Amino acid sequence: METVAGPVLSFSGLLRQFRTDARLTQEELAEAAGLSPRSVSDLERGINRTARKDTAVLLADALSLSGQVRLLFVAAARGRAPAADVLAARSDGAARGSAAVATRSLPRDIGSFTGREPELARLLGALADVTAGAGAPGICVIDGMAGVGKTTLAVHAAHRLAERFPDGQFFLPLHAHTPGQRPVGAADALASLLLTAGVAVQEIPPGVEARAGRWRDHVAGKKILLLLDDAAGHEQVRPLLPGTPGALVLVTSRRRLTALEDSAVISLGTLSAAEAAVLLTRLASRSDLCSERGVGAEIARLCGYLPLAIGMLARQLQHHPARTSAEFADSLAAARDRLAMMRAENLSVAAAFDLSYADLSEAQQRLFRRIGVTPGTDIDAYAVAALDDTSLENARTQLDELYDHHLITEPAPGRYLLHDLLREYARALADDDPEDSRAAAGRVVNYYAHVAASASQHVATWTTAGGRLPPTSPPASAPTLSSSGEANAWLESERPNLQAAVNYAATQRMPAHAVAIAAAMGGFLRARGHWDQAAEQYQTALIAAREAGDLFGQAGVLDELGLLQQLTNDYSAATATLAEAVELFMDLGDLPSQAYALNHLGLVRVDMGDYSAAAESHRQALALARDGGNRLAEAVSLIDLGLVQQMTGDYPAAIVSYESALPLAQSAGSTFDEADALCELGAVRRLTGDYPAAIACERQALELFRRLGDRLGQAWALDELGRVYQLTGDYPVAAACLSDAIELFRDLGDRHGQAKALNSLGELALRTSGDREAQSHHTQALAIACELGTPGEQARALEGIGRCLLHRDSAEAATHLRQALEIYQRIGAPEARHVQETLDSQGL
Numbered sequence: 001m002e003t004v005a006g007p008v009l010s011f012s013g014l015l016r017q018f019r020t021d022a023r024l025t026q027e028e029l030a031e032a033a034g035l036s037p038r039s040v041s042d043l044e045r046g047i048n049r050t051a052r053k054d055t056a057v058l059l060a061d062a063l064s065l066s067g068q069v070r071l072l073f074v075a076a077a078r079g080r081a082p083a084a085d086v087l088a089a090r091s092d093g094a095a096r097g098s099a100a101v102a103t104r105s106l107p108r109d110i111g112s113f114t115g116r117e118p119e120l121a122r123l124l125g126a127l128a129d130v131t132a133g134a135g136a137p138g139i140c141v142i143d144g145m146a147g148v149g150k151t152t153l154a155v156h157a158a159h160r161l162a163e164r165f166p167d168g169q170f171f172l173p174l175h176a177h178t179p180g181q182r183p184v185g186a187a188d189a190l191a192s193l194l195l196t197a198g199v200a201v202q203e204i205p206p207g208v209e210a211r212a213g214r215w216r217d218h219v220a221g222k223k224i225l226l227l228l229d230d231a232a233g234h235e236q237v238r239p240l241l242p243g244t245p246g247a248l249v250l251v252t253s254r255r256r257l258t259a260l261e262d263s264a265v266i267s268l269g270t271l272s273a274a275e276a277a278v279l280l281t282r283l284a285s286r287s288d289l290c291s292e293r294g295v296g297a298e299i300a301r302l303c304g305y306l307p308l309a310i311g312m313l314a315r316q317l318q319h320h321p322a323r324t325s326a327e328f329a330d331s332l333a334a335a336r337d338r339l340a341m342m343r344a345e346n347l348s349v350a351a352a353f354d355l356s357y358a359d360l361s362e363a364q365q366r367l368f369r370r371i372g373v374t375p376g377t378d379i380d381a382y383a384v385a386a387l388d389d390t391s392l393e394n395a396r397t398q399l400d401e402l403y404d405h406h407l408i409t410e411p412a413p414g415r416y417l418l419h420d421l422l423r424e425y426a427r428a429l430a431d432d433d434p435e436d437s438r439a440a441a442g443r444v445v446n447y448y449a450h451v452a453a454s455a456s457q458h459v460a461t462w463t464t465a466g467g468r469l470p471p472t473s474p475p476a477s478a479p480t481l482s483s484s485g486e487a488n489a490w491l492e493s494e495r496p497n498l499q500a501a502v503n504y505a506a507t508q509r510m511p512a513h514a515v516a517i518a519a520a521m522g523g524f525l526r527a528r529g530h531w532d533q534a535a536e537q538y539q540t541a542l543i544a545a546r547e548a549g550d551l552f553g554q555a556g557v558l559d560e561l562g563l564l565q566q567l568t569n570d571y572s573a574a575t576a577t578l579a580e581a582v583e584l585f586m587d588l589g590d591l592p593s594q595a596y597a598l599n600h601l602g603l604v605r606v607d608m609g610d611y612s613a614a615a616e617s618h619r620q621a622l623a624l625a626r627d628g629g630n631r632l633a634e635a636v637s638l639i640d641l642g643l644v645q646q647m648t649g650d651y652p653a654a655i656v657s658y659e660s661a662l663p664l665a666q667s668a669g670s671t672f673d674e675a676d677a678l679c680e681l682g683a684v685r686r687l688t689g690d691y692p693a694a695i696a697c698e699r700q701a702l703e704l705f706r707r708l709g710d711r712l713g714q715a716w717a718l719d720e721l722g723r724v725y726q727l728t729g730d731y732p733v734a735a736a737c738l739s740d741a742i743e744l745f746r747d748l749g750d751r752h753g754q755a756k757a758l759n760s761l762g763e764l765a766l767r768t769s770g771d772r773e774a775q776s777h778h779t780q781a782l783a784i785a786c787e788l789g790t791p792g793e794q795a796r797a798l799e800g801i802g803r804c805l806l807h808r809d810s811a812e813a814a815t816h817l818r819q820a821l822e823i824y825q826r827i828g829a830p831e832a833r834h835v836q837e838t839l840d841s842q843g844l
Contacts, residue, residue, distance in 0.1 A: 011083050012043060023184070023192065027346070028173070032107045037345065050079040064106070103168040104169055112279065116156075139263040140266065143268065145422070147352050154227055154250045168222070172226070174236055209239075225247070228252070234260040269409075273301065283310070286317050299332060304420040306419070316341075338424060353422065357425075370387050374444055381396045386477070391476070449516045450469060451481070452517050456522075459523045459527070487524075491524045498517055499536070501513070503540055531564060551587070556593070578604065591625070592625060599618060599640045641657050646687070654680075658684065662677045682694045701717045718740050718744070719753070719757050721733075741753075759793060762774045763800060771808065778798075792823075795823035795827075798819045814842075
């Protein structure tokens with residue numbers, strides 16, 4: 001007699017039940033199995049009643065099924081066994097408890113795993129500690145920002161270590177950052193572990209403590225590997241830890257689990273540029289990423305070397321074969337919202353960031369948004385205190401919280417940085433409150449302006465513009481900068497941020513701040529050779545000052561800019577710029593500032609060989625400084641006037657000028673001008689034959705320049721020391737000094753200085769190495785001096801070449817010496833007499 005079967009469990013229901021028991025969403029099961037979410041959905045809804053064998057095997061792997069249950073599951077998926085038999089087999093296995101086959105519940109490994117060799121080595125080191133039986137289970141926490149590849153690394157490492165843990169490998173997602181899901185409670189997590197380990201439902205006690213005890217008892221003495229993925233905090237992890245040696249626990253978390261004792265920590269950063277490009281190429285399977293120069297590297301860079309973003313972009317490349325990789329890179333670079341492009345189906349980088357942002361308190365969220373709109377790259381606690389309008393202590397606390405959530409990094413002690421994509425994400429959030437963003441950015445720019453002005457008090461600025469404050473209140477908290485060393489260190493660490501602040505102030509109607517920061521940095525940037533940055537900042541600040549009608553700001557920046565143009569040998573531009581500054585200061589009635597600008601104009605004329613005009617500028621400057629009662633401006637005017645007197649051979653007058661300037665500079669507290677006066681005084685002592693006094697002056701000057709961190713001043717003093725030591729016959733010391741000087745001049749980009757040092761090397765080589773090497777140095781110096789239009793060094797180089805040729809080609813020697821003589825006579829240099837004497841003595 002035929003019977004009618006009642007309702008039976010279908011494979012769709014079986015799959016749904018197994019997935020639910022594993023606490024996986026359809027998307028998570030699909031990802032673990034390497035299938036599309038649509039495939040899983042179609043099977044669960046019965047659209048596809050059966051599955052292919054390979055699909056069934058992938059699902060069984062993802063659900064960590066083993067033994068008879070696995071065989072029946074695959075058969076049921078193919079329609080060859082009742083689904084109910086699968087559940088019966090699972091129940092039988094659970095009832096047998098510890099007799100069950102060892103658990104193998106790790107997700108599948110990723111075939112495209114790339115890089116992370118140092119981190120893997122550390123994990124293998126953790127294994128060595130476990131196998132040594134150190135008395136406690138090994139615990140290794142892998143933490144890092146969203147999308148950095150924590151789970152991928154942990155799963156890859158777990159598979160490599162699996163054979164060392166024959167009693168089971170457990171994978172438990174704790175869902176701290178799973179959309180639509182609350183983090184798994186400790187009691188539920190323990191129940192899942194016990195069920196997965198084969199403990200019958202009826203044997204699982206209620207309550208966290210009881211379940212934790214049952215779990216520890218069940219795995220006591222066993223060699224198991226436990227991977228706890230996406231932990232919310234130490235409270236969620238601690239009850240799940242085994243209690244005996246032989247076990248290894250891997251924990252992944254977006255938080256730094258600082259309260260979890262006895263754990264090794266691997267804080268995962270983004271991939272290296274090379275690793276990121278390799279990963280992109282592997283995932284995208286696009287040959288043009290390799291064939292088109294730099295395209296793969298550029299896409300990886302625009303992804304911030306973040307594995308999650310790289311994976312999503314790679315899949316887009318894979319699914320859009322009609323678009324070239326170069327076109328894709330161009331689109332990504334031009335995108336106003338890069339994050340919007342970093343998505344795959346219902347997943348996105350921005351959504352991953354959303355979950356981390358949601359973990360923050362309201363105050364932490366506000367600070368995160370504000371850091372996103374801060375001008376510059378990194379930031380410290382003082383700047384954050386200004387940015388967030390809070391105390392220094394609270395700023396440090398809030399920074400620590402953002403750091404613990406891996407929303408900022410600390411690349412250097414006390415300096416914090418947003419990842420490029422997180423900065424973009426924070427800026428997008430800040431767009432919702434533009435008024436708050438402008439106010440916050442304005443506060444931090446004001447902070448930079450005030451502290452930069454304070455720092456400039458300990459740095460030789462060479463002008464009166466440096467140190468002037470914007471007409472705003474100072475920040476409540478600021479670092480103490482009480483020495484040139486502290487000031488220079490602060491300016492160097494904040495240099496990129498200060499440049500960004502100048503640009504921001506210029507475009508956001510804060511011209512006084514743009515001028516204040518640019519002027520405050522002038523002396524520092526000149527001394528350290530950051531001349532391109534200085535020029536850019538001066539131009540930006542000058543435009544802002546002109547637009548605002550700030551005459552004093554314009555004059556100050558023009559003075560700074562003209563001085564820089566003189567150092568970079570753009571003499572025509574420097575002359576025009578400084579003349580405009582002099583006129584503006586005259587109109588404003590600022591005598592000391594007018595004196596400084598005239599002195600700078602005089603220095604340009606010295607370099608150009610117009611000594612009479614230079615002397616006139618310095619005499620005017622000296623009179624203005626004395627009329628204005630400014631002792632430092634008087635000292636500077638005397639030093640610069642002494643230089644002209646020295647260049648024209650009036651050595652007694654030069655000595656008087658320098659010796660008069662020294663006490664003025666010392667009383668004004670200007671270490672730079674004291675060093676400058678000593679350096680020039682040493683040169684005159686050399687010219688007058690007092691070599692011991694010359695060496696003493698240059699040594700003092702060099703020490704002062706080093707104390708200031710002024711590399712340009714050090715080069716000046718070293719060049720002079722090289723010249724005097726060769727005259728005393730101490731050639732090795734002379735060579736060492738000149739070698740250091742020319743290296744500094746080259747690093748700084750000071751081509752006039754290079755020409756001077758090359759001429760000095762040529763003069764030394766003629767004494768020590770032979771005329772051909774000497775001629776080579778002088779020829780290089782001549783080429784530079786001719787290009788720059790500096791007649792003094794041209795004549796010196798021609799004289800040097802002529803002396804090198806005296807015993808090889810007297811006619812050619814005479815030609816060069818006469819050319820040198822003509823220049824020396826034209827500019828009024830005393831060296832003309834020595835050249836004439838050489839020509840006469842040689843009968844040329």
